[in-house]
Amino acid sequence: MSFLSPYTALIAAAASIPLLLLLYFLKLRRTEHTIPSTLLWRKAVQDLRVNAPFQKLRKNILLLLQMLLLIAVLVALAKPVMNFVRKPERNVVLVIDQSASMKTIEEDGRARIEHAKQAAKEFVDNLGGSSKAMIIGFADRAEVVTAFTNDRRRLKNGIDGIEANDGLSRIGEALQLAVAYSSSFVEGADDPGFIPDSVQTADIELFGDGRISDAAEEFITRAEMIHHQIGEVTDNVGITAFGVRRAIDQPGIVSVFATVQNFGPQSVTTDASLFLDDRLLDVVPVELGPADIKTSTQPAESRDTADSQSGRNIVFKFSHEAGGVLRIKLSRDDALPLDNEVHAPLDPPRAMRVLIVADREPVIRTLEWTFGYALQIDDVRVLSTEGYENAPEEEVAIEGRSAYDLVVIDKHDTDRLPPGNYVFFNGVPKIEGVEIGEDINEYFFVTWREAHPLLRYVELETVQVAKWRRLTLPDHAARLIEGENTVVTALITDPGHRYLINAFDLLDTDFTTDVAFPIYIQNTIDYLAGGDVETQRRMIAPGETITVQVPAGASKMTVTMPDQTKTEVDVEGRLNTTFGNTRSVGVYNIKFDDPKESTETYCVNILDEVESLIAPNSELSLSGTRIETVSGETEVNDPVWPYAVAAALVFLMIEWWVYNRRVMI
Amino acid sequence: MAQLPSAQPVNQPPKQEGLLLDPDFLARLEQLELISRKIHASRSKGERRSKRKGESAEFADYRNYVIGDDLRHIDWNIYARLDKLFLKLFLEEEDLNVSVLLDVSGSMQYGNPSKGLYAKRVAAALAYIGLCNYDRVNVYAYNEKVHDFRRALRGRRMMSQLIGFLEEMPLEGKSHFAAAARQFAMQQSQKGIVLILSDFMDKGGFEEGFRFLIGRKMDIYALQILSPEEVEPELTGDLKLVDIEDEDVAEVTVTKPLLDKYKATLQAYCESIRDYCTQRGAAYHLAITNQPFESLVLNYLRRRGLVR
Known part of the structure; x- marks a missing residue:
């Protein structure tokens, strides 16, 4: 048994024990009463005392009992604990996960965040001596709840104030904050209260289920980190992917895609119901096998679980000409209800408007054929480069936006770029950081991002290009197709603008005659201007x-x-x-x-496997380093003070009994 | 805690005192006379038979003549018949020496009515009986020593003087029975009845005092007077008990075991006095002040043979 606050008790003892002795020697004030003679009383008392056992002890037994009582109270005051774990004087940062998965309802009916808060408060209670702590709550963003302090009450109030939100678990910012604050803490060395040796860095204590989506990223931490694993339940079924699109050729048909995944250890059956503006459209039964993910596995390694045993892709198709809000709901109740429902905005179909800015006849013909015939877009307009530059404002822009869903510009650099979507061939937008230079004679595309929506199903192996031009691009440009050392195609996303820049000329390649070209253009429309893109843009993570x-x-x-x-x-x-x-x-x-x-x-929508995977992670790694994990429920520093108080109560009762039995002069 | 009757202030006779004896009671007392279980010699002629052979009309005995005897008492008829000189003895009648040793120490003012008043009444009653019978009545009031006394009172007319003496007598001081008994024994050489009226709450003990009286071969009657508050104290809690006489302080926490022990001690104490008295031919009686003193005098003492 050890004591958490022995000094408090010692100070109290120094004050109270002399006081008790003083009070004892002062004795109590007795009522005065006159009697004829004390002769017989003295005799009676003497007789009684002689006959009583432990006479010597009896004389002071009340004092003895009072001392015992006081000592019991003092021991309680010293916060005795069993299973004592010595907490050295140190500084800790309590990082508490408040992401969506912490809203999981545990078996005792309380949310996981409440368990985390309780564990954190117990941790604060057990902090040794004058250790300081700060509290950071994190989900997708981190915030400092309480700055460094050794005031336990403030820390606990801070912990109490933490609520789980629907955000995803991203610990990076929290760690940055922790490092920043503990650095400033070390710089406080000129503070007279600063203890130079013991306080160099603050240790990080993470309270959460250990499911962190950015766990694989690199973090700067100088500190020791301990993960307090919170939570037990694993049963959860969630929707991890959700998409809506209208076919460009048949805008009235809406396709809804969703991935339903089981994260629990048992096979489950549930119904996925599709609602449009709270009107039930369709119900699909879903049967899911048990999750084949071990709780220890990082979700990043198990991304392809969709259409495995535990995951199912479901597709709804229906005809709807107007807009609304789509909702898919799983009928099953599980520990985390947040991911059982997803929403998506559905826009009414609208006629696609495409503007072709080109001077060269073959290019105009190719593009007109591709858009008008191959892709069945009715409203395709053609302007010469000169015509585009000189066109009246209302012809190119409506309400501050481009009047067209897509503007395709051939061999022309322009700065007339109202917010909208632009595709350049052999030309660039005149924006900062983008330049086009000399020709480069390469013939084949070397690498391209097949998975990118723009290049999906586009076969580029056989495409030949005579040459392309050197591109200088800003850092945030996405490089889609690259030659040996140069970029061929890049996507730049600026606020309100998206530019797909192709450095090759349409007349220098057989791309236009390949079947890949219409697919590429289709992808471009879908991605830049397509309905589902617009929809995806408006479906965001918490x-x-x-x-x-x-x-x-x-x-x-x-x-x-x-x-x-x-x-x-x-x-x-x-x-x-x-x-x-x-x-x-x-x-x-x-x-x-x-x-x-x-x-x-x-x-x-959450749509995040890491959040939906609620089984706590006992093998958390950050930046590839295993983090020591302790169970959040571990009871260290068992408080013993209730026993001391009980002992005090017993002593009090014995004292009362003795007081009523005793004989004293 | 029950409020106990407070002690009367020292030097002032209790208010209830009024008459020590009321006239009806006095009339009944006139019928009584004091009886000594022993026959004593006295100095003056009285109405009681004396140990000495004397000159009354009542024949007592014969004895041989020895030279020097009064020739007037020779029974000449016997001499005539037997030719021997026999002296005819007659009973002598003398007065009875009745002494009352009255405790007037501070402790006697305790109780309501006070033990002192009770004792004074008993003293007055017995003295009156004595006076009516032409006995010689001596009243000694004592505390540490004999405080005051009236000696050799005879005849009913002395009664008012005696009552006045008793009424004026303050109840104060420590009691020291032994010293008082010694002083009494030295002053009162004549034998007779001694009536001790006291609570015997004497830290010096009672035995020594009795010894002086027994040594004088007196007919001793000890009447221990206690108040009901002493016999059944209604005390509880933490108390500072102050001795009324010497202001000795005893701090006690009165609990049931202690109360029981006190009662046992008191009983043992009373029994020790009684045993001491009976073993030495003295009579002992315990009187509680809630017992009417008239009945004590008229019934109890009569039954015990002190009065007839």
Whole structure:
């Protein structure tokens, strides 16, 4: 048995024991009473005392009992503990996972976050001496809940204030914060209260289920890290992927894709129901085998579980000409209900408008054929480069946006780029960091990103190119096709703009005659201008920022949150506006007060295997380093003080009994 | 805790005192006379038979004549018949010496009515009986020593003087029975009845005092007077008991075992006095002040043979 706060008890003892002795020697004030003679009383008392056992002891037995009682109370005050684990004087950062998976309901009916908070509070209670601690809560973003302090009450209040949100677990920012704060802590060495030797870095104590999506990334930590594993239940079925698209050739047909995955150890059967604006459209029964993922396995290694035994892809197809909000709901109740429901905005089909800016007849013909005939797009317009540059503003832009879903520009560099989607062949947008240079004579594409939506199903092995031009690109450009040392095709995503830059000339390649070309263009339309792209853009993860273009004439944006609370944002005179409070899963309706009363719908879904995999991870690795894991329920420093208080109570009762039995002069 | 009757202030006779004896009671007392179990010699002629042979009309005995005897007492008829000189002895009648040793120490003011008043009444009653019978009545009031006394009172007319003496007598001081008995024994050389009225709450003990009286071959009656509050104390809790006489302080925590022990001790103490008395031919009686003193005098003492 050890004591957590012996000094408090010693100080209390120093004050109270002399006081007790003093009080004892002062004795109690007795009522005075006159009697004829004390003769017989003395005799009686003497007789009684002679006959009583332990006379010597009896004289002081009350004092003895009082001392025992006091000692028992003092022992309780010293916080005695069993299973003592010596906590050295040190500084710790308590990093508490508050991501969506922490909303899992454990078997005792309490959320996992509550267990984490309890474990964290117990940890704070057991901190040795004047150790300081700080508290960081993290989900997709991290925040400092309580800065370094040794005030246990403040720390515990901070822990109490932590709530789980629907965000994903990303620990990077939390670790950065921890490092930053503990660095500043070390710099506080000129503080007179600073203990130089014992406090160099703060240790990190992670409280969570150990499911962290960015666990494989590199982190800078100088500290020892211990993972307190929280949670037990594993039973969860969740929707981990969700997509909606309209066929470009048949805009009335809506296809809905979803992946339902079982993360629990048992086979489960559930129903996936599709709702459109709360109207039930379809129900699909889903049978899922047990998860073949060991709890220890990092989810990153098990990404391809869809269509394995434990995962199923489901597809709904229906005809719908108008817009709305789609919802898929699993009928099964499990420990984490958050991932049983996903939402997606569905836009009404609209006619695709494509503008071709080209001067060369073969190019115009090829593109017109591809868009108009192969892809069945009705509204294809052609402008010469000169015509494009000189076209009146209202012809190229409507309400501050490009009037076309896609603008294809051939062999022309331009700075006339209203927000929109642009495809350049042998040309570049005149924007910062983008330049096009001399010809490069290579004949084959060396590498390309097959998995990228733009290049999906595009066979480039056989495509030959006579030459292409050297591209200078900004850092954030995605390189899609590359030659030996140069970039052939790149995608630049800027706010409001997307540019697909192809450095080759359409007349210098057999690409246009290949079957791959229409697929490439189809992908381009789908990705840059397609309905599902627009839909995907408006399906975001919790915590992601909503960026919307402000329609002309709007001065106020009203956001209706999933819990039906409304937030107003002043957007007067701004082109874009952002909304960041997207921590909750559900539908966010945005409404502007412009004359047309424009609305937009954003849907926040978890769609994250790491969050849905609620089985706690006992083998957490960060940046490839195994983290020591202790069970969050481990009882160290068992408090013993209740026993001391009970002993004090017993002594009190014995004292009462003795007091009523005793004989004293 | 029950409120006990507080002690009367020292030097002031208790308010209830009024008359020590009421006239009806006095009339009944006139019928009584004191009886000594022993026959004593006395100095003056009285109404009681003396140990000495004397000159009363009642014949007692014969004895041989020895030279020097009064020739007037020779029974000449016997001489005529037997030719021997016999002296005819007659009973002598003398008065009875009745002494009352009255404890007037501080402890006697305890109780309601106080033990002192009770004792004074008993003393007055017995003295009155004595006076009515032409006995010689001596009243000694003592505390540490004999405080005051009235000696050799005879005749009913002395009663008012005696009552006045008793009424004026303050109840104060420590009691020292042995010293008082010694002083009494030295002053009172004549034998007779001694009536001791006291609570015997004497830290010096009672035996020594009795020894002086027994040594004088007196007919001793010990009447121990206690108040009900002493016999059944209604005390509880942490108390500071102050001795009324010497202001000795005893701090006690009164609990049931202690109370039981006190009662046992008191009983043992009373029994020790009684045993001591009976073993030495003295009479002992315990009187509680809630027992009417008239009945004590008229019934109990009569039964015990002190009065007739």
